[in-house]
Amino acid sequence: MSADAPDMVSIPRADLEALQAELRRLRQREGDRLAIARMRADPGPRADETEGVFTRTELAEAWGIRD
Numbered sequence: 001m002s003a004d005a006p007d008m009v010s011i012p013r014a015d016l017e018a019l020q021a022e023l024r025r026l027r028q029r030e031g032d033r034l035a036i037a038r039m040r041a042d043p044g045p046r047a048d049e050t051e052g053v054f055t056r057t058e059l060a061e062a063w064g065i066r067d
Helices: 013-041 056-062
Strands: none
Touching: none
16 A cells, blocks of 8 residues: 555654553453443343352352362
């Protein structure tokens, strides 16, 4: 791809890196928002109980760990 000189823009590297960091942050935040929405849409088998509270035994069983 070639561009004529009038079509090109130059920006300082610090500005480019700041824009890239902001883009990463926004993508991460959107990913988090989507993940939370998916979790809320599918509460799973424990929907009637307190969210996110599992006993040590329940976690071990879910992960296939036996004492």
